[in-house]
Amino acid sequence: MEGIEKQGWILQNRTAAFWGRKAIRLLSLLFAVSVISFWLVEQSPIDPIQAYVGADAMKVSPEQRVLIAEYWGLDKPPVERFLRWGSALLRGDLGTSMIHRIPVVEVIGERFMNSVALMGVSWLLSGVIGFVAGTVAAMNKDKWIDRLIKWYCYTLASTPTFWLGLLLLIVFAVWLGWFPVGLGVPAGVLAEDVTFADRVQHMILPALTLSVVGISNIALHTRQKLNEVLTSDYVLFARARGESGFRLFWRHGLRNVALPAISLQFTSFSELFGGAVLAEQVFAYPGLGQATVEAGLRGDVPLLLGMVLCSSLFVFTGNAVADLIYRLVDPRLAAGGSR
Structure with a gap:
């Protein structure tokens, strides 16, 4: 009986270690892809304000562009914007989609x-x-x-x-x-x-x-x-x-x-x-x-x-x-x- 209980205890420990390693890998993966994706978007030639305005670009004044940038936080440095997004993510908030004007969770x-x-x-x-x-x-x-x-x-x-x-x-x-x-x-x-x-x-x-x-x-x-x-x-x-x-x-x-x-x-x-x-x-x-x-x-x-x-x-x-x-x-x- 002691041998069986010992084997069961060892198996439980190995299973817990298996899922623990998986959890660490998952967190590392999510962090890495978030950083890399954010950096790639920052290097993109696409102007998010221009894309946000769309066909009404000629009707939007420079002052309105500034207000749009402030509203979406695009006037902040990239690191600050990423940290804000990360802190909101930890609270379960993925942010609001600029295209659909609704929470990202709803779009997904x-x-x-x-x-x-x-x-x-x-x-x-x-x-x-x-x-x-x-x-x-x-x-x-x-x-x-x-x-x-x-x-x-x-x-x-x-x-x-x-x-x-x-x-x-x-x-x-x-x-x-x-x-x-x-x-x-x-x-x-x-x-x-x-x-x-x-x-x-x-x-x-x-x-x-x-x-x-x-x-x-x-x-x-x-x-x-x-x-x-x-x-x-x-x-x-x-x-x-x-x-x-x-x-x-x-x-x-x-x-x-x-x-x-x-x-x-x-x-x-x-x-x-x-x-x-x-x-x-x-x-x-x-x-x-x-x-x-x-x-x-x-x-x-x-x-x-x-x-x-x-x-x-x-x-x-x-x-x-x-x-x-x-x-x-x-x-x-x-x-x-x-x-």
Whole structure:
């Protein structure tokens, strides 16, 4: 009993140390990206006051520009503005968007669900289809289906997301007319009149764009790992005993290729978010990616920093979940205190 209790205590300590390290890394990451993002915005040639005024630039006097700068705190030194923003952040205040004239939290809240739905569907499709495609290619190595899957993956791995999005838009929205050209909901329709089917129809092409591009990495990685497993000694011994086909894969291949595939899929959150930025721009989809580009082009520092923190937290969560799943599926990692 004492041995079991001691092992449980050691495991709890290692788990607490694991999450403690994760928390420190998260705080360090958020601080670093905040400083770097703020510095990059300061180096930008975009005049935030000019972007704020917009088309009424000729109607705004120099005195009014001074008042606008004072109102938004743009007349203060950069270090002072960053420290003010940081102190407000510690109180849970991300500031007010200069573009939308509402709190940044509200802007993120409005766009968050749209992006989560888009990226979630794309992430699931790319992961499942990529894993199945990689498995089929490995189980039929050097056959025509393996060559077809490899050709597909190598072609799409080098295809820009925005180019594929434009191609799908031209073919399926313009030529065939099967899907709407853009936006997240039908234009001119009241919010209470928008149905779930309308939202799904507007999301299909952006989600298809992201998932098609994301299949390549998972499929190629799974194919390579499964090929290594199928040429191992214990699989050769299993073949000698008469095992083959799906039974061979299920008993000896699935566990060995699932862990690397899960890790790669969760760590692809950064690529997923980057691709979503381009896809949302192409399809004018109202998500976090489009808001991030808009904030950068118009010098909206509070909104841009809020989006950067949100995206960093999103990517870090993906990596943390991958580590957690690794520890749940393979308890040796938790026992060894790794990662």
